Amino acid sequence: MELKLFNTMDRRLETFKPLTPGEVRMYTCGPTVYNYAHIGNFRAYMFEDLLHRVLAYFGYRVIQVMNLTDVDDKTIRDSRAQHLALKEFTAKYIEAFFADLKTLNITPAAVYPAATDHIGEMIRLIQTLIDKGYAYQAEDRCIYFSIDKFPSYGRLARIDRENQRSGVRIKNDEYAKDAVADFALWKAWDDNDGEVAWDSPWGKGRPGWHIECSAMAMKYLGPTFDIHTGGIDNMFPHHEDEIAQSECANGCQYVNYWLHCAHLMVNGEKMSKSAGNFFTLRDLLAKGYSGREVRYVLLGAHYRKKLNFTFEALDQARETLKKFDALFVRLKAVTRPGDGKECGELLADADAAFRTALADDLNIAEATAAVFLLQRGANSQLDSGNLSQAGAQKLLAQFRNFDEVLGFFRVDEAVEAVIPPAIAALAEQRLAAKKARNFAEADALREQLKAAGWLVEDIPGGFRLKMLD
Known part of the structure; x- marks a missing residue:
């Protein structure tokens, strides 16, 4: 039986064919560990777990990589606000994330690379982009990717680049959906970064968010791999930027199948703290x-x-x-x-x-x-x-x-509630009354059982008792 998946890049169902027969290499966008993951995040992680399990169900060996974003604008901002070193601050939320995965019975990925453990790979990738003419250092000492050098930029998210301003730069990790602009690969250190910085050929600084995923995906899955997933909000700018920098650096297609999940709503409304419907x-x-x-x-x-x-x-x-x-x-x-x-x-x-x-x-x-x-x-x-x-x-x-x-059944753990002798005796009395066609007494005993927290059901040859909530 052929497995068909909706490829976001082409906006159509396609028969899945992995690069290596019998094996799937898959990258899934993981958490930014500046807080506890919320149920909107877990909607995406659950979709990715379903995909992983279905691939395995159809006989594939799945190599899944899920990144941990432990350095970006938010992790630095909040760690400084709490007067904690970045690693100390993020460790708490990384530990909580893995505990939550276990609680939800989410299949472990093969690798969970943390961004701060792969700075060297990011620096080398950025240098390749500079050497090939796709990236440049601006007057603010940051390194930017030039989207004008990548004509197919915007294909995944269907961004219309006509009449877009050329040469506009954005340093922030996240930006507005209509802000098509050169994006930061390396951010020069400033006072807002505190002690968070690494040495590089372009001066002290730190990577941008988008380069992190490209570098880690390439290290563990190669220059081209089968599936990349995430929430629909990751499509632009994050995934669009990943494609641009990866394909320019490697000279080949980055990903064969893109899969994105839709948003989670709460009581029909977008989840937000201000609306009082935000839950971890x-x-x-x-x-x-x-x-x-x-x-x-x-x-x-x-x-x-x-x-x-x-x-x-x-x-x-x-x-x-x-x-x-x-x-x-x-x-x-x-x-x-x-x-x-x-x-x-x-x-x-x-x-x-x-x-x-x-x-x-x-x-x-x-x-x-x-x-x-x-x-x-x-x-x-x-x-x-x-x-x-x-x-x-x-x-x-x-x-x-x-x-x-x-992943939500407990076939081998399901046990019948222990039935107290007095409850069993009432049920037996009810059965006897019913056999004697004393239906009024049988109904009264049913209500007595219900008041005690038990539901009695008639089955061939006897009865069955269930504990009520």
Whole structure:
């Protein structure tokens, strides 16, 4: 089955063909470690994790590199405000970032290069651009890339350069979307940098943000690699600048497939501190939600569509995952003999639908629909009493297989709540009343169980108890 991905560069679905058969080299834009990552950041990291898992699911060996931006305008600004050395300041947020990745069950990258550990590579790349005539030192002692020397600048973001002012320079790492201008590769030291500086052939200073990713991607993945990802906000200027400096330095195409995810919204609005809808993962954990519940919500929309985050969605995720846990417990308890053929068609249909959906540009909605198809079918077979132990084990194996991509099930950890003897006794009394056709007493006992926090469900041959929230 061919895997098709939407290449942002060409704005179309394309069949994925890696440079090296069976292997994918992928660069994903990581955090700028000046604060805790927020759920908007994790929407992008979750999309990249889904991509990584799908590639592995289709049999590829994935070499993923995710950078850590530990020197830029913001890290310097905030470290100085807290009177901390840059490394000491960023270490706290790097540690927190890795803890958050673990909480969300995000697949580790092969390498997490930090910008401050690769200054030498950046200096050499900048020197190559100067030697080839693509970069120059201005009167402010900074080194700038000349976009006029790269005619295809703006192709990724569809920037129309007609009538743009030539020779305008921008020193800041981030700038307005319409500010097409020469951008800083190396920033000459000034008082705002404090003690953050490195020696270079052009004087003391530090790298610009954009050159960092190019240098680290080239070191670990080579001059041309398969996939580069990030949020749609990274497309311009960051990714556009990466392409320009990398292709000019190396004389070859930088990346074959560009993938970008859309923004995360909160209750239909853009997330911001001023709007009071800004959340880190830690904020959600403090409210009692789990990492897998957050993961479920962050995977809830196709990566190229805006994801609307709500607390109602988190509550729904909790209920949905509880139902899957209950199903896994029921499947593990099946002891009926048989060869499992009774669920062969159900398994084949769900597996095929899941794979087909993922192959269509990571269509997570259709993939999840296939999972629910299997859930409904499994419950139906359990309720009928016709499911064999072999069939139940095959169903559990298929859910484990799905979880290689989804990452939010706990198939082998799901356990039934311990039922107190008094609750079990009430349920038995209700069953006896129902068999005696004393429905009024049966209903009263159901309500008594509900008041005690338990839901009783009728199943063939008996009942099932579930703990309520």
